[in-house]
Structure formats: C-alpha cells, structure tokens
Amino acid sequence: MSLKRTILGLALSLAPLLPAGQPVWAEVHEVDQVIDLAAMTPEEVYRFEPNYLWIEPGDSINFLNSTGNHTVTAIEGMWPEGADFVNIEHQPLAEVTFDVPGVYGFRCKVHGRHGMYALVVVGSPEANMERLELTKVSALGKRIFAGLIETMNEDWAKRTE
Numbered sequence: 001m002s003l004k005r006t007i008l009g010l011a012l013s014l015a016p017l018l019p020a021g022q023p024v025w026a027e028v029h030e031v032d033q034v035i036d037l038a039a040m041t042p043e044e045v046y047r048f049e050p051n052y053l054w055i056e057p058g059d060s061i062n063f064l065n066s067t068g069n070h071t072v073t074a075i076e077g078m079w080p081e082g083a084d085f086v087n088i089e090h091q092p093l094a095e096v097t098f099d100v101p102g103v104y105g106f107r108c109k110v111h112g113r114h115g116m117y118a119l120v121v122v123g124s125p126e127a128n129m130e131r132l133e134l135t136k137v138s139a140l141g142k143r144i145f146a147g148l149i150e151t152m153n154e155d156w157a158k159r160t161e
C-alpha cells in the first residue's frame with residue numbers, strides 16, 4: 001500500500017470518532033455548577049465555575065453539575081437572536097454547542113437569588129452587547145453581571161487592539 005493510501009485510510013478510519021457536524025478544531029469547554037460551603041463570600045457558595053468564558057463558534061460547553069441540583073437557563077434579553085434557548089434542569093452532564101456569535105447570559109433557577117449567574121461570549125460580543133437587557137435579573141444579578149460585562153469589555157478591547 002502506498003503512503004498516500006495509508007494516510008487516506010487512516011483519515012477515513014478516524015473520521016467516525018469526530019463529533020458529527022462539528023469542525024475538527026472545535027473545542028469542548030467545561031462549566032461546572034457547584035455548591036461550595038467553604039466559599040469566602042455568600043454569593044460564591046452557589047456558582048458556575050467558571051462564571052465567565054469566551055469561546056469560539058462551533059465550540060461546546062459541557063455543563064457538569066457536579067454538586068447539588070441546578071439548572072442552566074438562558075436569560076431572556078441576554079441571548080443572541082437566532083440562538084436556541086438553553087434550558088437544562090437537574091441533569092448530571094449536558095453538552096451544548098454554540099454556533100451563533102454573541103453574548104449569552106445564564107442563571108440557575110434554583111440559586112439565581114444567591115447570585116448563581118454566568119456570562120459566555122461566543123466569537124464576538126458585537127451581535128447583542130449594546131442590547132443586553134437586565135430587566136429579568138435581580139439586583140444581585142445586575143451587580144454580578146456588571147462585573148462580568150466589565151471583564152468582557154476588557155477582553156474585547158484586548159482582542160480588537
């Protein structure tokens with residue numbers, strides 16, 4: 001068998017191992033939902049870990065839900081147009097692929113009142129960064145998102161300089 005054929009054969013035999021419909025370079029990230037009784041501040045007891053993440057279109061996030069019962073719920077007004085709402089409830093592991101660029105806001109329906117929120121940027125925040133609506137979020141949530149949005153703006157400035 002020629003080297004060319006061997007390489008082609010190898011590529012074809014590996015193809016079924018790749019997730020269908022995802023580009024080969026797509027990454028799988030992890031976001032955990034935790035209850036951490038050793039946390040230093042009350043709003044860190046119930047949290048997404050990390051609660052801020054910048055990924056690329058086509059990437060996936062595995063929501064791990066390692067301790068306690070949580071939800072991973074899309075926040076209306078903090079979601080790019082055309083992207084499917086995420087609504088994961090009390091599931092040990094859920095993988096979500098993000099194709100639509102923009103800013104995504106998440107809350108846990110059980111612990112939102114304790115500040116369990118997260119922000120994910122896919123590719124670029126441009127699509128909806130000027131139109132983020134925090135009307136559905138509590139005062140604590142608004143404070144947490146203000147910090148996360150500031151981090152995002154700093155990141156965005158670095159990436160576009």
Ligand SMILES: [Cu+2]
Pocket residue numbers: 033046047069070071108109110111112116
């Ligand atoms: Cu929770």
